[in-house]
Amino acid sequence: MSSVEAVIKSIQGLSASSRDLSALHDVLKVANESLRADSDLQLSTLDQLDPSKHSLGYLYLLDVLTCGPVPNEVVLLIARFINACDAVQIRLASEKFVSLCKRFKDKVLELRDPLRGVAPLLKAVHKVQVSTKRLTALHPDCLQLCLLAKCYKAGFSVLSDDILEVDQPRDFYLYCYYGGMICIGLKRFQKALELLYNVVTAPMHIVNAIALEAYKKYILVTLIHSGQFSVNLPKCASSAAKTHFKTWCTPYIDVGMCYNDGKISELEAVVVANSSDFEKDKNLGLVKQAVSSLYKRNILRLTQKYLTLSLQDIANMVQLPNAKEAEMHVLQMIQDGQIHALINQKDGMVRFLEDPEQYKTSEMIEIMDSAIQRKIRLSKNLLDMDESLSCDPLYLGKVGRERQRYDFGDDFDTVPQKFAM
Structure with missing residues (x-):
């Protein structure tokens, strides 16, 4: 019996219970390298398995079969597997599942057919996600496909959950950046501003390209939504952002300052002078929306007089x-x-x-109730996180070490004589 036949028999015999799956996982990890070198493993081998019943084994074999250049015909096979696979099984090897999905995304982009990957990636996010609070490595890829395919509503559905747990900062940056662009496409500027704000104010020792591009859009969306620009970043922004954003985003800051003055002719002159920069950044359309919004702001001021x-x-x-x-x-x-x-x-x-709105219609009550319920959920989640941290030995140990390091005794609040005023 060849090694491939032995693995197939193990997969067929050990996919029924959690104990069997644990044993199967050990078998697959041991056999993984030998499978890569085995010429008997072909795409047709997968016909012996049911992707919904043998998901863990199917994933391992499909991972080996797609570790090199991905043939065009495999795209449909991966899409079907994502749709059919059992979430519990693939989470046992979530890194392999994520890697497979990323190859799938790269392939549909290579084929210039992002729409083909939207539904499978939406399904993949929900299957690999243990909690709706947790950001997965597939969230940014899913949003990228939705953005490129102009499936903004599908992308917006991914943004409906309040993310509180993040493993990789880059995933969070991309999630908020792509999410902000999707909201711009839907003209949901308040939500876009919230997501872009998260990138702009995220902790960073050096300014990364994602944050820089997010700040450019953040300025323009701020103008469209709020009608006012401040050159000073929020206090919670990193010192790196405060230092470098102004240097590298000068044309956008100039737009913001002219917008504040309310003079259309001067604003349009700035836009014309920097149009090549805006076009290179693919922000010219958003800049034009900002200019248009100034006309509306000025009209709005007339209604007050x-x-x-x-x-x-x-x-x-x-x-x-x-x-x-x-x-x-x-x-x-x-x-x-x-x-x-x-x-x-x-x-x-x-x-x-x-x-004319009296804020007493059933529709308005539903909107207000939805906002209140979201605040309640967020408050509960924060309390749960605080309670979890207060019981975490690693966190308590670190806090204890920091206290010892900075413990100055009972006179800590007393001002030393040399610093007294």
């Missing part, structure tokens, strides 16, 4: 080319719920109205 205005007056005041352009902006703002107004088509007059 006037009850009625003509469309031509609005065009003049916010530096739009003509009344027709002003009408398009006002209509879009009404549709988006940014302002409440009525346009008289006959005389071209706009009447600004009060917000």
Whole structure:
């Protein structure tokens, strides 16, 4: 009996119970190197196994068969395996499963068909994820495919969970960066800002490329969503970010400063002067959205001063080319719920109205309840994490060592004479 036949028999006989699976895992780990050198192992060998019943063994063999260049025909085979495999079994060898899924992602990108990988990677994330709080190594890959395939809604579904546990910082950076771009695609700017903020303020000793690109988008999304830019980073940002972001993101900071002044002509001049940089960064479309949002901000300011205005007056005041352009902006703002107004088509007059929302409809109550429930869940998760840390021997040992290192006794709060004012 060849080594491949022996492994197949082991897989078929030891895939029924958790004890058998543990024994099978030991067999597969021992046989892994010999399988790589065995010419008897072919794709047709997998026909002897059921990917849903023999998931662990199937994973090991498929991993060996795809360790080199991945043939085109294997793409469908991997997709079917991801869909059919048993989550409990593949989690026993989660690193191999993640590696296989990453090869699958690379192959669909090589084929220039990211859409083909979206559904399998969505399924893979849920199968390898032990808890919805935990970020997996597949989250960024899944979001990247959703972004490239323009499946923004599918990508947004991955972002619905509150991530509290992270193994690799780079995975977290990419998760938030790709997630922020997906939210931009859906015009969910508040969520995009939250995700990009996580990257910009993450601890870092040196500025990485992901954080730098995130900061450029963070500036533009801040302008679109909040209408105000601050050159000073949040206090929680690292010193490396505070030092280098300003140097490497000058065109974006210039856009933000001109936006604050509210002068369209100066802002457009800055955009034209730096258009090659924005285009190279693939941010020109987002920059144009920021410029457009300044027109809307200026119109919004008019609603706080006037009850009625003509469309031509609005065009003049916010530096739009003509009344027709002003009408398009006002209509879009009404549709988006940014302002409440009525346009008289006959005389071209706009009447600004009060917000009719009384915050007592069933839809609004559901929105408020959903927000409250999310805050409650986050609070509970933080309390659980705090309790877990307070019982962790490694954490307590480290804290104890730090206390000994900095323990100055009962007079710790007393100011020494040489520092007294």
